[in-house]
Amino acid sequence: MSKQPNRVTVHSKLTAVSSKPIGPGKAHPLSVLDHAMGHHTLHMIFYYRDKLFGSFDLDPLRESLTEVLSLYPPVTGRLAREEKEGNWKVKCNDAGVRVIRAKVDTTLDEWLRSADGSEERDLTVWDEMPDDPHTWSPFVIQVNEFEGEGIAIGLSCTHMHADLTSATLLFKSWTEVHRHAPISHPPLFNPSALRARPVLNTCTKSATYYANKSTIKAQTPSEKLATATFRFSNSVIKHCLLEVSDICHDATPFDFLSALFWTCIARLKPTKNDHSHSLSICTDFRNMLKAPVSTGYFGNALHFSMLSLAVREMDHSQLGHVAGFVHHHVAGLEEQEIWPVIDWFESQKDKAGKFAPPFCMYGPELTCVSMEHMIIPSGHTLDADQSLMYEAMFSEKEIPVHVSCHVGNMKGEGLIMVMPAPEGGLARSVMVMLPEKELPELCKDETILRLEPTMLLTGRS
Known part of the structure; x- marks a missing residue:
């Protein structure tokens, strides 16, 4: 079956911020391995058969998102360069995460049967990082409603910020907060944990x-x-x-x-x-x-x-x-x-x-x-x-x-x-x-x- 164009239609955009303001001046430096992944981006899509929400603007789904974002300051921040070395850091300024709402002009089951990988990427709309990223959201969440029952939630981010494990646990933490369960894997922000050793060994x-x-x-x-x-x-x-x-x-x-x-x-x-x-x-x-x-x-x-x-x-x-x-x-x-x-x-x-x-x-x-x-x-x-x-x-x-x-x-x-x-x-x-x-x-x-x-x-x- 040939690709059907325009089955995903974006109809609204908003910004979700953390429920607790972040103190001024906080920054999260990206590690050596984070910088190494700067060529790539990540896009994860979680499909559910239930609708989960009504009007996202006032829905508990958005409320739980703002709550979990308070635990992830680098997710709501913006990229900037260190003044001295020029390496990337995240200014934890709670600028927020871009949230996109979209409609899918088919059912969930039909989509899984007929969409291809290229069309699936329509569920994770992404703008590449501009030269000046101070207003650019490095994390984007897209909530896609199918006809009938079913939604797909897309999470996109720079690979510099997170790998698949980190992105999965961010999303999983959101679901745990939503159902009032304890977070099983609290985030740990410690880029120095993977810092190079005092004496470098590159002969392997x-x-x-x-x-x-x-x-x-x-x-x-x-x-x-x-x-x-x-x-x-x-x-x-x-x-x-x-x-x-x-x-x-x-x-x-x-x-x-x-x-x-x-x-x-x-x-x-x-x-x-x-x-x-x-x-x-x-x-x-x-x-x-x-x-x-x-x-x-x-x-x-x-x-x-x-x-x-x-x-x-x-x-x-x-x-x-x-x-x-x-x-x-x-x-x-x-x-x-x-x-x-x-x-x-x-x-x-x-x-x-x-x-x-x-x-x-x-x-x-x-x-x-x-x-x-x-x-x-x-x-x-x-x-x-x-x-x-x-x-x-x-x-x-x-x-x-x-x-x-x-x-x-x-x-x-x-x-x-x-x-x-x-x-x-x-x-x-x-x-x-x-x-x-x-x-x-x-x-x-x-x-x-x-x-x-x-x-x-x-x-x-």
Whole structure:
């Protein structure tokens, strides 16, 4: 089905400020890793079947938003440059968050069937940062009403301010305040927690990887990128993990699904001169350090690392082996490879102390993002595990029916995001962004289709 234009119509804009005024003169400096993500933006969309509100201007939904914003001063502030070094900081002046109201000219179910990734971005209207951002809101919330029952709430922000964990917990905190529940992960604003060490160590493979990545000029895709979402059930993933257990007995859903999509996408790509395929793996390292960073740490705590395999190792019949390679790569990530990356970014400062310009982190090689850290163990069986994303409930009775995540300004071969699914347990959603000519071929791949995924937001009716 071809894209239907103008199904999302913005009809009002307002600004939400915190319920408690912030004291004058407060500022939040952005960390070295925050600056490193300055090339990108984040866009999350939470879909609900209920309406949730009547007139948002006077609704409890807005009231709970203003209340939670009082806990997040950097969210309502404005970007400015430090006078001495010229690095970014947030003036916590309670200028507020832009809130957009919009109507969607279809039902929720029809939208999930027929919209594509490009049209879905209409649910998160975004203006790029101007040269002078002192009046520009780095966070935007868009409330979209579907015909009949159902809404989608889009949260957009600069990647400098937050990563997917921080954005998820901001949204989840809003839902907890709304239903008068305690906030499970209070925000922690401490950019110095990830400050470079006194003696910089940049002689590691991870620091070298980032150094090489920084030298690659930004690429403009020769064609438009397209997005599709594949949802796999708990029972299917359980069966798949059992099938590869002889080769990798402790494989995770991420290990299997990243191996599956990597091998399928590799067939669509030309072989490199060294007869290998490479995958950049993005992981959250909050709980990977000996002195863990709080889950509520607000900012960026992501690590990118490279896994390369020879073409002969990427055959579909070797899927268990590829999952094993992914598993051992992720499990082998250690603290001594994370800190040197922070050291390397610190070493790139100029004489005045200003950080080097950001570069494309999600690319140019195929990139796969793990969100396994968002899974909350139930303490009973894996089938009962739930995720932070799907605990974002405005009422006790209704979890989101779907959550989408988009990364802005992604360049290169493509992006795979292995995410939790509403079913919970081992079920996962996989969002894939590929060049338009490649995505239809991936959607027809028999290796994927034999697992009977539910296809969402592919532009098909």
